[in-house]
């Protein structure tokens with residue numbers, strides 16, 4: 627899929643901006659603080675319902691304005707159709723439209739537009755806590771399912787989230803009665819199949835990751851992915867694990883085991899440990915995972931997601947920029963790259979991007995010389 631129009635209003639210092647991107651490589655240039663990342667944040671917001679730089683109410687809305695507004699039109703390949711979505715986010719509340727209709731769940735918007743973003747905080751996928759890694763798996767599952775016209779994973783996910791909330795409320799109130807049994811049952815009924823989906827996804831991601839890593843960071847050897855379901859699944863079914871944990875959970879007031887604690891990790895068997903990765907290698911690893919996810923999406927959903935690369939040149943050396951860009955150009959994916967200037971790798975590869983130059987929050991189109 628590729629975005630044909632992106633309109634942004636009141637995102638950080640950008641008052642209004644409109645871009646008509648090319649289906650291939652797009653470059654957003656400008657000085658530090660001009661508003662380049664803000665444009666990618668706007669696109670990411672429409673695709674994820676959240677920014678990659680914190681909550682909407684913590685500074686995404688332009689000072690003095692009421693709400694962030696993002697509108698996009700995009701072309702889908704399979705089936706061929708033009709789609710559009712708009713989101714007005716006030717921090718606490720939001721209003722969304724998809725293909726001319728109001729949406730009641732932010733998830734509906736997010737399932738429509740597939741964007742994969744690599745930004746300076748992405749290394750947290752490798753070095754940080756489990757939440758972004760869990761989100762990555764669930765993103766893949768939502769989108770693939772959506773493209774196939776199903777909603778089983780989403781249904782299980784919502785059912786599990788609801789049951790977890792109920793169980794935690796009981797635990798917090800120290801209520802030990804039949805209701806706990808009922809929610810444990812519900813958690814297990816939703817959580818077991820949910821976990822099978824996640825495990826399968828991680829298994830499918832691994833060969834995609836290996837293909838990307840072979841090309842991008844061959845010096846580290848082949849990475850492997852390990853899935854952790856969130857409880858000792860090889861020893862106990864989830865229902866039993868919840869029962870075993872119940873006394874402890876009542877003491878602490880929350881559910882300590884289950885798919886909400888799921889995680890996965892990447893390892894390079896040729897290296898002594900993840901800790902041995904340099905910061906640059908952790909970034910390349912995170913980028914490899916994101917590109918693997920994009921490729922998996924392409925292979926299963928039938929088209930490439932939009933790929934956004936914030937500050938590529940300051941995140942990657944030239945050699946790695948070249949490898950990434952080569953891969954993306956040959957994939958045919960739509961790509962957005964930001965930078966204070968055109969990455970030298972683009973010239974080396976003879977790629978002519980569509981250029982948008984941002985000055986003090988205003989976008990000026992201009993042809994690359």
Ligand SMILES: Nc1ncnc2c1ncn2[C@@H]1O[C@H](COP(=O)(O)OP(=O)(O)O)[C@@H](O)[C@H]1O
Nearest residue numbers: 638639658659660661662663664685687688689
């Ligand atoms: N809520 C806000 N209202 C107005 N300006 C903001 C807000 N949040 C951040 N900014 C300004 O927006 C700019 C951030 O833009 P950013 O997209 O990060 O720039 P770039 O990626 O081009 O370096 C900075 O100049 C910052 O001071």
Ligand SMILES: [Mg+2]
Nearest residue numbers: 662663664937
């Ligand atoms: Mg930036």
